[in-house]
Amino acid sequence: MSYLNLNKEKAQAVANELNTLLADYHLYYQKLRNFHWNIVGSYFFELHEKFEEMYNDAQVRIDEIAERVLTLRYTPTSNFSDYLEMAHVKESPSDLEDKEMMKTLLEDHGKLLKQMAKVMDAADKAEDEGTLDLIGGYIADHEKTSWMLDAWTMKKTEKHKVL
Numbered sequence: 001m002s003y004l005n006l007n008k009e010k011a012q013a014v015a016n017e018l019n020t021l022l023a024d025y026h027l028y029y030q031k032l033r034n035f036h037w038n039i040v041g042s043y044f045f046e047l048h049e050k051f052e053e054m055y056n057d058a059q060v061r062i063d064e065i066a067e068r069v070l071t072l073r074y075t076p077t078s079n080f081s082d083y084l085e086m087a088h089v090k091e092s093p094s095d096l097e098d099k100e101m102m103k104t105l106l107e108d109h110g111k112l113l114k115q116m117a118k119v120m121d122a123a124d125k126a127e128d129e130g131t132l133d134l135i136g137g138y139i140a141d142h143e144k145t146s147w148m149l150d151a152w153t154m155k156k157t158e159k160h161k162v163l
């Protein structure tokens with residue numbers, strides 16, 4: 001017996017967008033590990049720890065996204081070769097300066113938020129409240145972390161840019 005009150009085609013569109021988000025999150029997760037390991041300089045202790053906190057959050061979300069796809073009765077993409085093809089987030093070199101790392105992560109947050117908006121749009125059309133609830137929670141968190149990353153890169157004399 002089906003427990004879902006969702007239109008099958010519309011749920012498929014949600015699952016597809018979730019799988020793209022899953023791919024993006026895997027690239028983002030591995031980048032955070034890369035930066036956690038390879039950060040050097042005066043901010044080593046601060047950023048080494050921050051990146052670990054961020055990849056632990058991403059790890060939880062990766063599992064939640066994949067299991068949401070399964071809950072919708074579709075298959076989560078599970079191989080890195082597929083993630084590399086699907087993801088908007090790209091790999092990064094390991095020898096970046098701390099500021100470049102922060103800038104790269106800020107750009108990736110923009111890509112993740114854009115993909116989350118696509119998931120929300122598909123979920124809205126499917127009246128998929130479970131996905132709206134799950135991903136809606138991620139959005140505010142990522143926006144907040146983005147503000148923090150941006151603030152970290154600013155000088156005292158600079159003002160926040162209005163978007």
Ligand SMILES: [Fe+2]
Pocket residue numbers: 036052
């Ligand atoms: Fe570690």
